[in-house]
Amino acid sequence: MKDFARRMIGIDRRIIFLLIAAAVLLPLLRPFGLPIKISPEVRAVYDYIEALPERSVFLLSFDFDPSSKPELEPQAVALLRHAFRKNLRVIGMTHWLTGTGLADDIFSRVAAEMGRERGKDYVFLGWSPGAGSLVIAMGQDLYKAFPSDYQKTPTQGMPVLEGVKSLRDVNYMVSLAAGNPGIEMWYVFGKDKYRFEMAGGSTGVIAPGLYPFLRSGQINGLIGGLQGAAEYETLIKRKGTATAGMDAQSATHFVIIVLVFLCNVFYFVLRGEEGKSN
Amino acid sequence: MPGPVLPTETLLGAWVAAGLTLFIYSFLYKDNPLFKLGEHLYVGISVGYSVVLAWHTVFLRLLWEPVKKDIIENPAALGSYVLLIPAVLGLLMWARFIPKIAWLSRLAFAFVVGFGSGVAIPRAVSSYILKQIEDTVNPLVIRGADGLSMGFNLASPQSGVNTIVLVIGVVSVLFYFFFSVEHTGPGRVTARTGIYFLMIAFGAAFGYTVMSRMSLLIGRFSDLIKYASAEYGYAALVLLALTVLALAAWEMASRGRHAV
Numbered sequence: 001m002k003d004f005a006r007r008m009i010g011i012d013r014r015i016i017f018l019l020i021a022a023a024v025l026l027p028l029l030r031p032f033g034l035p036i037k038i039s040p041e042v043r044a045v046y047d048y049i050e051a052l053p054e055r056s057v058f059l060l061s062f063d064f065d066p067s068s069k070p071e072l073e074p075q076a077v078a079l080l081r082h083a084f085r086k087n088l089r090v091i092g093m094t095h096w097l098t099g100t101g102l103a104d105d106i107f108s109r110v111a112a113e114m115g116r117e118r119g120k121d122y123v124f125l126g127w128s129p130g131a132g133s134l135v136i137a138m139g140q141d142l143y144k145a146f147p148s149d150y151q152k153t154p155t156q157g158m159p160v161l162e163g164v165k166s167l168r169d170v171n172y173m174v175s176l177a178a179g180n181p182g183i184e185m186w187y188v189f190g191k192d193k194y195r196f197e198m199a200g201g202s203t204g205v206i207a208p209g210l211y212p213f214l215r216s217g218q219i220n221g222l223i224g225g226l227q228g229a230a231e232y233e234t235l236i237k238r239k240g241t242a243t244a245g246m247d248a249q250s251a252t253h254f255v256i257i258v259l260v261f262l263c264n265v266f267y268f269v270l271r272g273e274e275g276k277s278n
Numbered sequence: 279m280p281g282p283v284l285p286t287e288t289l290l291g292a293w294v295a296a297g298l299t300l301f302i303y304s305f306l307y308k309d310n311p312l313f314k315l316g317e318h319l320y321v322g323i324s325v326g327y328s329v330v331l332a333w334h335t336v337f338l339r340l341l342w343e344p345v346k347k348d349i350i351e352n353p354a355a356l357g358s359y360v361l362l363i364p365a366v367l368g369l370l371m372w373a374r375f376i377p378k379i380a381w382l383s384r385l386a387f388a389f390v391v392g393f394g395s396g397v398a399i400p401r402a403v404s405s406y407i408l409k410q411i412e413d414t415v416n417p418l419v420i421r422g423a424d425g426l427s428m429g430f431n432l433a434s435p436q437s438g439v440n441t442i443v444l445v446i447g448v449v450s451v452l453f454y455f456f457f458s459v460e461h462t463g464p465g466r467v468t469a470r471t472g473i474y475f476l477m478i479a480f481g482a483a484f485g486y487t488v489m490s491r492m493s494l495l496i497g498r499f500s501d502l503i504k505y506a507s508a509e510y511g512y513a514a515l516v517l518l519a520l521t522v523l524a525l526a527a528w529e530m531a532s533r534g535r536h537a538v
Contacts, residue, residue, distance in 0.1 A: 028500060253488070
């Protein structure tokens with residue numbers, strides 16, 4: 001037993017990589033359709049958007065870049081599909097310079113799929129420097145903060161922005177964030193000052209740190225990681241890449257739990273031996 | 279029946295994306311020139327993209343175009359020149375590269391630090407401290423139609439029992455980081471409780487991190503599976519074969535060099 005444990009503890013790490021790769025690949029090629037349970041924090045975002053009247057103003061901030069695409073793109077797609085289906089006016093923007101092209105691509109793709117028109121049903125403002133200062137500027141005058149959109153079309157007079165002067169006229173906002181600037185910054189400089197309701201969508205890494213804000217009501221909902229995106233896809237009854245990835249996610253978690261358990265067993269088997277050698 | 283032919287830029291993008299993904303993952307075997315190529319391309323392209331976008335957005339859209347327009351329309355008005363003040367402050371930051379006038383950059387940094395602190399401190403105190411303290415001292419019992427009641431539902435964040443757990447957690451963790459008193463007797467129990475709360479928090483954070491990293495892996499594998507289809511010219515499969523061959527050749531060449 002000890003020999004086996006010693007061999008296993010010193011196993012080539014590349015074998016573990018292969019195990020994880022297999023746990024990802026097999027469910028992606030042959031999904032087994034595990035059920036997806038909806039959490040209250042994701043349902044809260046869905047319910048709020050569902051309750052908004054038509055042509056309400058929905059602000060979606062793409063605060064991520066391509067390195068977080070697998071987690072946050074499915075969230076963005078699901079939220080945009082829901083907003084366009086509800087016939088909301090959608091304003092998009094980003095605080096992450098390197099995410100601008102990706103955000104515009106997602107916006108244009110989903111809008112085209114849902115038959116929505118740029119300038120009339122949605123606008124992508126692009127990136128502007130300042131983060132917190134930019135949010136304050138948007139709270140004072142949206143048109144001074146963004147004189148033109150990403151396509152260089154002047155924002156003043158755009159049908160989609162009719163009646164919108166500042167952040168105070170936004171009915172709901174969601175920040176999809178991979179870090180800072182993101183959800184916390186939007187709360188601190190935006191919601192707390194200009195009093196609009198907001199929620200967050202985040203990568204799994206930063207999600208635990210956002211739960212205190214959820215509990216205190218500083219954000220009214222939270223979509224966390226690929227799991228959150230899959231839950232949202234289930235709610236809007238439109239399966240996408242997040243739902244497709246959930247089986248693989250469960251399989252990899254299962255493999256990791258088994259490996260952690262085995263590693264502990266081998267460690268305890270060899271612990272006495274280490275004591276003797278010392 | 280064959281599907282519609284994809285545009286050239288989409289096909290090219292798929293081949294580049296699949297190739298670079300495989301190059302980066304080749305590091306799992308060991309550090310190699312393909313990984314280095316992918317890594318350097320990533321850094322270079324990110325910086326290049328950022329510089330171009332910042333130039334167009336910050337300099338052209340927010341400074342050059344409005345100043346030019348205002349000066350042409352109303353050259354006599356002082357307001358037409360107001361944007362030149364932040365522009366000059368921005369230029370002063372570059373003075374750091376010239377030792378003789380490096381002190382000028384302090385003016386710009388003083389402005390940034392002063393303005394940033396003034397804007398951030400009140401908002402941070404309100405959002406991170408006051409709101410969080412307010413939520414920590416929730417009422418234990420609630421007056422409802424049936425009189426006073428206390429919630430015992432663990433799944434509800436606002437229930438009385440969770441309020442007790444929250445208060446115990448906050449106090450014990452704060453006490454754990456209070457080093458002016460020796461942690462003995464009841465203090466030791468409190469500090470130990472704080473450690474347990476911290477361990478649960480670290481465990482939750484680590485679990486979410488694992489989930490997040492696996493999601494990224496799933497995302498890349500999903501794309502590779504998509505790019506392995508006939509529609510994309512079997513890009514992922516062809517490039518996987520080429521990557522393996524290149525690694526094998528590099529490995530043999532390295533061994534040959536070491537043997538010599």
